Amino acid sequence: xxxxxxxxxxxxxxxxxxxxxxxxxxxxxxxxxxxxxxxxxxxxxxxxxxxxxxxxxxxxxxxxxxxxxxxxxxxxxxxxxxxxxxxxxxxxxxxxxxxx
Numbered sequence: 001x002x003x004x005x006x007x008x009x010x011x012x013x014x015x016x017x018x019x020x021x022x023x024x025x026x027x028x029x030x031x032x033x034x035x036x037x038x039x040x041x042x043x044x045x046x047x048x049x050x051x052x053x054x055x056x057x058x059x060x061x062x063x064x065x066x067x068x069x070x071x072x073x074x075x076x077x078x079x080x081x082x083x084x085x086x087x088x089x090x091x092x093x094x095x096x097x098x099x100x
Contacts, residue, residue, distance in 0.1 A: 014045050016052070019037035035052070
């Protein structure tokens with residue numbers, strides 16, 4: 001097992017052993033692929049449930065709240081991401097045409 005203390009240079013330490021880990025669930029109620037960990041110091045982490053010793057993403061409480069608000073608002077819905085990509089491509093094509 002890897003070191004339970006994960007250090008983020010700006011956010012501090014996250015203890016994977018003492019964190020309260022909760023597994024996500026899919027729409028059909030089956031276990032999801034991710035676990036969300038809540039540490040005593042307020043930090044929140046995200047990891048793959050099948051790889052508890054793997055990479056984790058560490059968030060401050062404010063970052064986590066913003067992420068959750070974005071999910072609830074649909075910012076990460078595939079349709080929104082695809083539309084953002086289409087708009088970015090159209091803007092790049094317009095800039096390119098203006099340079100030529």
